[in-house]
Amino acid sequence: MPVFWIIIALLGLAAVGFLLGRRNALSSVEGNPTLLHSRPNYYGAGVALSALIPALFVLAVWLFVQPLLIDTRVSGAIPADAIPEGSTLGLVMNDVQRLASGLEQLQEMGRITGREITDLTTDGDIRARLGEIGFALGSDVRPEVLDAARQFRTLESTGRLFMTIVALVAAVAGFAINLSRVHRDKRARNQVEGVIKALLLASACIAILTTVGIVLSMLFESINFFRQYPITDFFFGTQWAPNFRGNSDLGIIPLLWGTMYISLIALLVAVPIGLFSAIYLSEYASRRFRAIAKPLIEVLAGIPTIVYGLFALLVVGPMLRDYFAQPMGLGNSGSSVMTAGLVMGIMLIPFVSSLSDDIISAVPQTMRDGSLGLGATKAETIRQVVIPAALPGIVGAILLAASRAIGETMIVVLGAGAAARLSLNPFEAMTTVTVKIVSQLTGDTNFASPETLVAFALGLTLFVITLGLNVIALVVVRRYREQYE
C-alpha cells in the first residue's frame, strides 16, 4: 500500500478514535461531563494521538531504514567480478535501482505481469520495452544487474508489506489500549498536553537538525574531497581550472578574490547610500516623507535576487561596457566585477538603511538634546554624537551586509562571469565561490570526482565565513545594546 494511503488510513482511524474516546468518556459518567476529570474532547484526542503517533513514528523510521538495509543486502549480493572495468559498486547499484524502478513502472502501466518479470532474460530486450514508455536506460541490461534488480524488487515489496502491517498494527494497538483506559478519573488533559508539548519541542529542534544537516552533509563530502585533493592546494592554490578528465587545479584563492572584490564594491555603494538615507529618514525627514520613502526603499529588499541578476545582465552590464569599459580601454566584457558589485550594492541599500535606522533611532534623545543645547548644529550633533554612539551597531549592520554580499548567488551568476581570475581591473569578468558551487553542481555530476566534490568544500568555506561574520556582528550589536538599556 503506498505511503499516502497508509497515512489516510491512519488519519481515518484517528478520527474514529476521537469519536469513540469521547463517547466512551461521556458514557462512563452517564452523559454528565462535569463528573469527568478532563473535558470530553481530551479523551477523544488522547485516543486519536495514541493511534497516530506510534504508527507515524514506525512509518518514518521504516522509510528511512529500509532503503539502507536493502541497499546493503543487494550490493552485498553483487559479485565483485560483475563490476565492469572503470565502474564502481555505487554506479552498478544506480543501474540496479533504475532498472527496478523501470520495471515497476512497466508493471503499473499493465504492460508486463509479475510472472513475466520473473521470466525475463537479458536477451528479451528490456531496454527497448522500457524505452517505449519513455524510460531510458543508460546501457544494455546485464544478467547480474537484472538479477539484482529482481532481488531489489522482491525485498522492497516484502519490506513495504511488513511496513504496512507493522504500522497498522501499531495504530490499532495504540488505539485499543488507550480506548480501554478511558475512564472518568483518567487524567486525559494532562496526557494530551504532555504529548503536545513534546511535539512543540520537537518542532523547535528542527532548527538544530537543519544546522546539523548542513554541517554534516558538507563536512563528509569535503572530507571525501580532501582525500583526493590536497588541502593545502585547495586553500593556497592560485589556479582554478577544473577539468573533467582529471588533473584539475582547484585553488580557492581566485574565487575568494572575486568574492571579496565584488563584495567590497557592493559595500562601497550600499554603505554610504544606506547610511545617509537612514540618517536623513530618522533625523531630518518629515513624518509624511518618511511614511512614503521608507517603504519604497524597503521594496528593494523584497525584490528577488534573480530580478537584480537580470537587471545586471540586460541593463547595467551592457551600459558599463559601452560607456565606461570600452572607451577607457579596460575591457569589453558585459559581465564584470563592477556590474555585479553595483547591482549587489543596490540590493544591499535597504538592508543597511533599515538596520542603521533602527540603531540610530535607539540612540537616546537626551544625547541629542545635550549636544543641540550646547549650540551644535544638527549635522554636527549627528556626526559627533549620534554616529559615534551608534557606531558599534552600524558596524554590526555592515558586517551583516557583507555576509549577505558574500553569500549572494544569482547576481554574480548572471553579472560577474565565470572566469576565475586574479586581477585588479574592475571591468573584467571574475567569478566567486557561489558561482562555482552552482557550476560544479549543475549538469552532469559524478559524486566520486574531486571536480564535483570541490563544491562541498567551497560551500563549507562559504558557510564558515558567513557564520563568522554573523557571529561577530551579533556580538558587536549585543555589546552596544547593553550600553544604553
Place this chain on the structure above:
Amino acid sequence: MVDIPDSRGTSTSSILTADKRTKKRNAAEKRFRFYGLAAICIGLSALVMLLASILYQGIPAFTQTKVTLEVPLSADVLDPEGNRDPEDIAKVITFGYAGLIEEAVENAIEEYGIEIEGLDDPAAIVSKQASAQVRNWVLKNPEAVGGTQQFSFYTTSRIDQYYKGKVTMASAELDSQISIEQIQLAEALEEAGALERGFNWDFIFAPDASDQRPEAAGLGVAIIGSAYMMLIVLCLALPIGVAASIYLEEFAPTNRLTDIIEVNISNLAAVPSIVFGILGLAIFINFAGLPQSAPIVGGLVLTLMTLPTIIISTRAALKSVPPSIRDAALGVGASKMQSVFHHVLPLAGPGILTGTIIGLAQALGETAPLLLIGMVAFVTEYPDAPPDGFFDPATALPVQVFNWTQRADPAFAERASGAIIVLLVFLAIMNITAILLRRRFERRW
C-alpha cells in the same frame, strides 16, 4: 579710564548678521542634509530604473505575432493507407507535416497575389511549432483529413521581433535565420490581414519550448511547479514554525537546549541560500533518494529556508499579546496549554499570517538552492495533480527566468523579463495581501 576689553575678543560678530564661521557651519549643515536626500533619491531612482527596465523589456513578451493560414490536410500525406484509422494517422510523424505548412504558405502567397523577388523558403516565417500544432489537431479530429482547415500559427521569433522593433532590415541582412524578403512577405501578409499581433495567453499557460522556438515557450510548468512548492512550504513551514515559536515563547525553560535552539534559529536566518541547496542535494536527493527536479525536494528545501523567517515573525506576534490575557485565562482555571491555544494564538493569528505570507513571498523568489537540486531541467510536460505531481519533474518561476537567460536566442531575453513581470505580480499580490491583513487586523493594546 581704562577701556574694558571686548569680552568676545577681537571679533565683532552680532546675532543679527551671521559671521564667516557660522556661515560655514550652516553651509555644512545644508550639505549634510543634501547628502541624505541625495542618498534617498539614488536609492529610489535605482528602484525606478530596475522596475522600468524590466517592464520595458518584458511587456512585449505578452504579445505575439500570429499568422492565419489555410492548411490543406491532404489525405495522401496524412493517411497513406486511406482508411482514416487514427492509429495509422498517428504513424505520420511531425516532420511529415512540414510539407503541408509550406504548401499553406505558398497558397496564401498566391491567394493574396504577393510578389516578392528573390523570396526563398517562404515557410520559414512560420514557427517550427506549427507542424506539431497541426498534427495534434489532426490526431484529435481524424475525420477532417482530406479537407482544409484554418490555423493560427506563431511566426518565428525573428518576424515577431521585427514587429517589436528589435530586428531591423539591416540586422536581418546579416542574419542567417531570416532574410529581408521573408520580412517583406510578413508585411505583405499583414496588409492582407493574415498576420497580426495579439495578446499571447500561451506565454502564461504553455510549457517551455526548445532553444529553437522561443516564440512557443511559456511559463505553465514553472507556475505549477512554483505553486506546488508554495503549497508544500505552507503545509510544512506554517505548523512547524508556529509550534516552534509557541514552545520558545511560552514554554521553553531557560536552559542550555533553549539557548542552542535560539542561536541556531538566528544563524539559520543568515545562512546563504545556496547552502540550503547543498543541503537539499546531499540529504534529500543523494541520501534519501528523492527524485531530482521534483517540487517535493524544492518544497522541503524552501521550508527549511523559510522556517527562521516564520519563527521570528510568529514570536514577535506572540510577544505582542499582552500578558494580562494569559493571566486572565489562567485565573479562570485554564491550563497553560489552554491559555495559549484558546486565547494567545488566535489573538496573534493575523500577525502570524502576515509573517507567513512574507516568508512565502521570499521562498517564491528564491532561485539559487533550486538550481542545485536540478530544477533547471528542461521540462515540457505538466506535472500530475498532487500528491503524485509533487514527485514529477517541474521547474519554478525564478529558475525558468535563469534558464531563459542562458539560451542563445535574444528573443529569450525578452521572455525572461516577461517571466519576471509575472513573478513580480505574484509577489506584489502576496505582499499587498499581507499589508492589508496587517491594516485590517492590527490591534494596539
